[in-house]
Amino acid sequence: MIPLTYYLILSSIVFSIGLYGIMSQRNGVRLLMSVELMLNSANINLVAFSSYNDDMSGQVFTLFSIALAAAEAVIGFAILLSIFRMRDMINIDDINILRW
Amino acid sequence: MAIEYLAFLIPLLPALAFVITFFFGKKMYSGGALIPIGAIAISCIISILITINLLQNPEEVVHQSFHWFAILNLGILIDPLAGVMLCMVSFVSLLIHIYAVGYMSHDPAKPRYFAETALFTAAMLGVVLSDNILQLFICWELVGLCSYLLIGFWFQKPSAAAAAKKAFLTTRVGDVMFLTGIIILFSSIFTIYNGNLPEGVYVLQFNEIFKLIPELSAMHTTILGSEVSMLTIIALLFFGGAVGKSGQFPLHVWLPDAMEGPTTVSALIHAATMVTAGVYLVARTFPMFMGAPDALIVVAYVGGFTALFASTMGIVMNDIKRVLAFSTISQLGYMMLGLGMGAVVGMEAVGVSMFHLINHAFFKALLFLCAGSVIHSVGTQDMRQMGGVGKVMPITFITMLVASLALAGFGIPGTQIGTSGFFSKDAIIETTYLFGEHTGNYIPYIFGIVAALLTSIYIFRLLFMTFTGKPRTDYGGHESPSSMTGPLSILAVLALFFGALTQTKFYHFLEGTFENSFVHVNIEHLAELGNYHLVHGHHGEPLLILWMPIIVGVAGLLISFLIYYLNVVDMSKIVSRNNVVFKLLYNRYYQHQIFIEIISLHLTYGLSLVGEFIDRKIIDGIIDGISDGTIAIGEIIRKVQTGVVQSYATAVIAGVGLLIILLKLIVEVQ
């Protein structure tokens, strides 16, 4: 029997990796990947608590969340694709035309 | 209804006329000239009526006071001194206004002219009427403002604008001294009362000030290592104001330049309004000067020196108005000289001085208006281009002759025959002789006599150069209209007969200035404060002394006659560029150079450089330093705001982490 804490630790490690990616990466695709990691760490939490509390709605929410993550990724990649078409790169440091 | 209750109208009506003429004058006949003329005429009538009442009952002066605020009041005081001044100012101003209708007929800015002269008159009447020193100062400043506006009346001319500025700034030097005097006076009064000013008493009213003269005289302060009475300082500062306003040496430089305005303005400034204000101030505060003998001596010497100094320059000027300007400075010097003799003759000094002021107002206004008439007709101010004007302008010539005789002081001593200048100027010279007799100091007398000789020379030089001989240029010319010659005739009559008719009465009348229902000042007692004794009754002068002024007057006439009428001496040989004396006089003792180059360019400019350095480098430096420092710090700190969202995210996450740790720690500590 695996204790709940293990799942939570796993989830926080995954989240921290995502966090690190968000902070350090400059490539748009990698950023989106990091975002997915953070989102899915939350999913892990949801499923874990759902199981340990014997409540199905947590798992239902996870399904919703995955669907929304898909939508988010779709939009994100569409934007990146559009930027790439315009400027031939997806380095977010150089995308600064809206900066003050 | 007693006429006294209308006294407040005297300055108010011209002031109202100023407003009406200024705003609505354009649509009226002759630029609204009739409104100031009417207003001043009413003021004049009221003044004369009040003065006649006063003549019959000199003890009952008119005094009305209104509470202003705290310990200050606005008040009207018409005592003999103010009464004669009021009559003179309003009357001469009235004549000049009437004359100006003709003189200014071609000027497009008539409403402005008449409005400003009305205000000028109102301000001067305000100075005369004031019953406290502060109100006097306010009107005094208003006079200064009006002189600025009127001298710069033709401000399109750069020289007029410069002259206006010069007049304003030069008199400002005196005004600052006057104001300093008032401040010192007030703080001294405060000290005398130990900070508890009495209730319901206006301490700056003249009678209150005069009451405190012994206390003021007892207060001492140390200046440059010598002990000086507070009263002396205040009196000298007041005199400083008078020096600026009345064009005494060394602040006389603005007066000749004030000729840039219309000739009527010159007449107004020189005869009726502005320059007499300084003499009036000294006369008004005369008890203070009596208590401060040192100040009185300064007044005498400055006056005497100015009389001599200005008349020497009058001899070489070629501009007809400039000659008259120097003549005014010189005559004002006489008035100051007369006042300065108060150390020996007491109140009679005020009498002779004010008498000369009134007479001078008549004949100087006449001189200026005649000169204006000539300029109006000939179209130039340079006497070298005139000559023979007397043939085309007989009335002007006769009136000018009368005025010149009055200025030179022609008359027969010991009789009642003589021009007005004879009775007043010779009285001043006699007083200076008396002063010399009693103190052994004949310097003021010598000043007076030599200046009288020079006066006679320059005024007849003007007369001969302008009115006699053959025309030196083709100027045409015609007699002036009756609105101009009318005032000339009236003034000429006054200049001839006023002195003879009123002399003795006048002195007696003015004696009551400081001893009446408003103020009681014991001049004898004040003289003892200053350690000298007054002399009464002086009829024992040698005959030569009595005749001396008239002798030098005739001598001056003869010299001028020989040189400028008969051309016995060819002046063109003496008056050359190489003659040192002539150069000195013609360049007015290089005062202009001294003032501009030494005082302005080096002294003032150097001081202002220092001021600029302090302002720019030190004060601005501190402020700029603060702002520059802020900007520099901002430049450094703003690097933190990279604008990169990821950096912000890092900071946020680190912050959240640290916050949680902090929270945890706090919770555990509790």
Place this chain on the structure above:
Amino acid sequence: MISKAINGAVALLFLAVVALAVVTTTWITVDELPQNLADQSNIEAIGVQIFTQFVIPFEVLSLVLLGALIGAVYIAKSEVEK
């Protein structure tokens, strides 16, 4: 490189904080988990829940996905095709 080290340190700090919180917290759970979870199927239960209790969010989600689809196509379509 320095920035990456900072990023790593911050991430580790965060991980430490969260992990500490996870470890120190007492989680309320059911007393006893069903034996052998793998034997049971939760698919059916989830399906029932989706179409009963959460049917409205489910329909909204479909709209969201449709919107995202249309949006993505609009953003990403090439200019050249026009």
